[in-house]
Amino acid sequence: MRLLVTGGTGFIGRELLKHLTTHSVVLLTRNCEYANKQLLHTDLGNIEYIDSLSHLDDLNGFDAIINLAGEPIADKRWSAQQKRVICDSRWNITTQLVELIHASTEPPSVFISGSAVGYYGDQQDHLFDESLLVHQDNFAHQVCAKWEQIALRAQSQQTRVCLLRTGVVLGDNGGALAKMLLPYKLGLGGPIGRGEQYIPWIHLLDMVRGIVCLLETEHAQGPYNFCSPHAVTNKQFSATLASNLRRPHILFTPKWLLQLAMGESASLLIDSVRAKPSKLTEMGFNFTFPHIDSALKNIVGKIR
Template identity: 35%
Template structure:
């Protein structure tokens, strides 16, 4: 297949492009930098978003266009930071819509990143793709705007899939290295009250899920990318401590995290129990459905 990726240098983008390349697919990584040419035998950069760039010349006859671009949410949410988080996502979708409009042969499917932040937070509710009422916090509002922007691409006749990512577990990037750091110094413990749900997914299953969405023509709309077994934060900490052979004893109080992180603290102090109903109903098999096996692969492989 011929697949283009916007945001191909981020956590998911790098893992996806590497996996697709190893499988023999042709991968085009859209980049804002001056990088040109091949990354590997079947992966190459395509410059875009700069004056004079004409990425559409290389994006004809795509099997899939994957959009993972957007400013990181892992920074303090100042007013300026929030504006960047939202606008970077909306502007990217707008630019991709313009490119698609100019293609003679449009992609068969458009895959867009999204987030389970859509649902808001709760210690009691269970969310699936059938849960259509969004939350009321900043993340939920961002996701609503982001997913609404993709409607313009769907209106061009493309099958669209909105990958609502949970907390992605990876050895070097994302939230896990930060959460694991106190444990490595023997000061790890429950974050907040420990009753908040963590809807997680191993990076390998993210990549496999995206490829599944590309190949499965029946998948459309929002799709939750979370493991089938969410876990409460207190149990996550205990499992992590067991896997990396460190004690789980020193609680991290909520007020301290709120002082340190501001509004962004809701990412770890509040959560939601999200199930991947669509993936499971369409026959997707998780490589890491259980947290202990996922963490073992990440830390002890």
């Protein structure tokens, strides 16, 4: 297949490209030289680098698009300027891709586009799947809802659209876990507040295997929760991580302190999202790491 990929130098994108070596990939990146260095051991001669979609008049000749581009949502406080950067980095490129699909006489057969479980907002301990309809005014939901609305404009008889409602992706070379490791290694890790909020986590390997599954499953379309079938509470996650690192688990972070440090973006760690990946499992997708202990054991083992 000939694929157009955005966000290929990100945490998920780098791992995904390792699973696409049998395909011809055109990678959209802001800096082609930097991307080439980042992917030195992944690029087997199957990747072409472009720095702008203006090089393309349409997407004829492409079999699929995988759109993972976007400013990291948790790296900085959500100032008005940062919120605009987060939105523009997702909405603008997705709009351009949809316009190119519409300009094509033979468009790609599938458009796989990013989103996040932030779409759902705080659902407390309620167990739910992709059928849950949500209308909220919080920032994370607004970002995801409009991002999905834009992507769905590409849906047609010729092009199916799949939306990746991604949870907390765990891996050994970046992502959320990289930010957590130091305090836990120092014996300072612990739950946030009472730790009762649910974390919709997924191992990086299952994340990319799931994307490939959507790519290859011709009837797949609509939103998909990319998270383990076994969500855990923040307290369970924290205790399991400390155990795998062989460190004490006696401290905790008060919610008010987190909110003081992170502002509005603290909701990413405080909100409870007990999402089920119903559509993936109904497709027959088998998770390599369905349980948090085996997932963290695998990741911590690589780090050591």
